Amino acid sequence: MLRRQARERREFLRLREQQQRLQRQQQRREQLRQALDENRLLPPELRREALKLQRELEFDPPGETEPGHHDDEYKWAGLEPPQVMVTTSRDPSARLRLFAKELCLLIPGARRMNRGRADLGALVGACRAAGVTDLLLLHETRGDPDGLSLCHLPHGPSAHFTLSGTVLRRDTGGRGGAPLAAPHLLLLDLDTALGRRVGTILKHLFPVPRPDSHRVVTFANQDDVILVRNHVYRRRGKEVELEEVGPRFQLRPYLIRLGTLDQGDAADVEWRWHPYTATARKQRLLASA
Structure with a gap:
């Protein structure tokens, strides 16, 4: 093996x-x-x-500007629904456990696993053996969720995000705990190369929705912070009623590695956020304007 x-x-x-x-x-x-x-x-x-x-x-076909992708981590996406596993850091608080449950309701088909004392190597190995396609690892500070690590299996990439502004479903007044249908996805203002890369990593957590699905998950970029919103809508004649069901949170990417979580620093760095450079405040990383 x-x-x-x-x-x-x-x-x-x-x-x-x-x-x-x-x-x-x-x-x-x-x-x-x-x-x-x-x-x-x-x-x-x-x-x-x-x-x-x-x-x-002279031999380039007209209109073709990029070579074919011989190596695409998501080349089989859409053929089968993704298998997502959600877990937390060790000794999670009650709020982090509740947020992990609501994240499983946000992503159709996601399952939650108790971390216990397992290390990253054991987690990744167990998920790879079980056919899991994506592993989500949640972190917290004093009971407040503040980090999300997303690992695509079997070979990566691994994307790391800071997590902020967490609002649970019960606080948004949304529906109960019943799982909802696969949502339509909206990726807003993610039009740079890095923005498209982050959007690709996030959107492949979700299966292909049915055309009659009445749920929408939005990833909206605002000053390099991705706002995540979950809504359901109803049509009443010519009017459309929109209801937020939660959870609601914000993501900011700071590291993408070409490997899995258990490889750590041994994996190559595809992109890293440099907030302390002189031009960091002037740059827009995820959107071109």
């Missing part, structure tokens, strides 16, 4: 490196194409291989 996992991990990393190399090559060809179309000087880093890139441009 360990040898097979190591072999699959090596193949996963090799295919991802190949994909990144193809993307860099395609970006250089696009830079050359734009320079030729605008009749301006070539960038210094392209002058040595300009002739080679120009020959490659």
Whole structure:
């Protein structure tokens, strides 16, 4: 089992490196194409291989700007509903346990597992053996949920978020504990490369909804903070009644690793939030405007 996992991990990393190399090559060809179309000087880093890139441009199909994704962690998404497991840190408070239960109601088909004394390696191994596709780990500080780690199995990625503004279902006046249908998803203002990446990680927690579903889950970006809202709606003639059922919370991504949670610092960092750089206040990471 360990040898097979190591072999699959090596193949996963090799295919991802190949994909990144193809993307860099395609970006250089696009830079050359734009320079030729605008009749301006070539960038210094392209002058040595300009002739080679120009020959490659002749074989590029028109309208195609990105190479095919040979390595996509979510290539089988939609064929089967995701299997999501929700757990907490050790010795969770009553509020964190209740929030974990309501998170299972937010995500259709999600199951909750008591953490006990199990370490991250045992958690990830048990979820991988049980066919779980995503593991959600909730953290808290003095009884207030303040962190969420999301691990896609079997090989990653792992996204880490700060969690704030938690409002439970009972506080929003929503419906009871009965599970609701698979929701339609709204991803608002997540139009940069990082925003699309975070949106892809979040949206694949949910199964494909039926067309007649009356539930909507919204991930709305506001100043690089993702507002998560859960609503149901009813049609009464030409009017639509909207009711929030909760829970309500806010997410802010700060780290994405190309690996699972049990690998820790050994996994490569795809993106990390740098809040203490000089231009951090001026940057918009998840939206282009």
